[in-house]
Amino acid sequence: MTLMPPLSTTDTPLLQVDGLTKRYGSRIGCLDVSFDLFPGEVLGIVGESGSGKSTLLSCLAGHLTPDLGRVAYDGRDTLTMAETERRRLSRTDWAYVHQNPRDGLRMGVSAGGNVGERLMAVGARHYGGIRDKASDWLGRVEIAADRIDDRPTAFSGGMQQRLQIARNLVTGPRLVFMDEPTGGLDVSVQARLLDLLRGLVRDLGLSVIIVTHDLAVVRLLAHRLMVMKGGRVVEQGLTDQVLDDPQHAYTQLLVSSVLQV
């Protein structure tokens, strides 16, 4: 029915989330969220602004400390592990793609430098090797080789986003967090980015958690879907099933509110 990246059949979850709760004073960020994510699986999280999806993503990625609950990555509890170890994970095994590429890039450093810097952070030292790998990755995200020395400030929004993806994936992460990666881009640029992401997910076997409010994006990218409202997960399931046969009142409202083109 839809094109889907393939899914590996490993039976051990890469990420296990159990009862995750974050409050801001008396206000709920996210409440009692539980799910498993398997290798090669793309999980979409949708919901309107303030539904808690970004809070959840930040808690998972270690940018926020949840009040309650457990997060296990590859069997290790990421909430109780030492800060140094979590930092190491976030450099080697994890990647985080921000909605605004400016938050994920160093704007004063060349495109090649943005990618190479990540390699150096995980121990690469050979200049030629770093430059080769950086230019290979720029090619994979369809940035022309002659732009390697240009700064991201000279790039279009779509190019900046692709550069951010290259910078994040160059170190070979297994789990990628994405916060509205196609937000703010023209539809034509969005399509190109979606195609790129799908290919990378398939070829690299990435696990991805993607937060978005764009139902068309999750339909094409996510295997599974979680719908959030008021900090709670109100419905989850197979993406096309949740979108085509939504069970919860809020999901029905969300799906029926999409403008048809």
Place this chain on the structure above:
Amino acid sequence: MIRIHDLSKSFTLHNQGAAVIPVMSGASLTVNPGECVGLIGQSGAGKSTLMRMVYGNYLAAGGKLIVGTLDVATAAPRQIIALRRDTLGYVSQFLRVVPRVPTLDVVAEPLLALGTPAEQARRHAATLLARLNIPERLWSLSPTTFSGGEQQRVNIARGFAHPYPALLLDEPTASLDAANREVVLSMIQEAKARGAAILGIFHDESARARVCDRLVDVTGFTPRAAA
């Protein structure tokens, strides 16, 4: 291969006073390997709904829905994704693709998902597209710009790329000219010959007569109107 027993379905419209609309009850049928079963019944009788339930696109309210060894009615999303990748193909009436992906890759994708090397997958996709008379100059373009009949043929090529043991076909010959209709009907016959279990909707009566071994009228699965 496909066994449906006492399957029921209702829709709850939360935003319209939580109205519960029962659309199916007591649906039972079996499709054996090498057999094609045609669903008949008036428009709105629930043919597509039943197909979507078999594919896991609509949730079942009750009953059993076995495809191969998996009960789709109770399976986890991961199991349904694996089923769709390995076992169960679906040719719907609509083509839904990422814009800008070339037709050849759209057709090759089910094979790539199964780990077929890219070259081999594309070669097989090319064979199917050629057989379905999609001109080679279109293969590098996205099918989103194609005519309805061309899109339908791309959809069919994609649905037949992997020899699925079970296939769902929703109006596969609609909007096709006589020559292409012939090609599709032979592809269905070949799939049966290799042992595929096929559940289909065919409005075209002569096509139905050519490929279907049995017909099931879904009107019998319509719930009695509640008082």
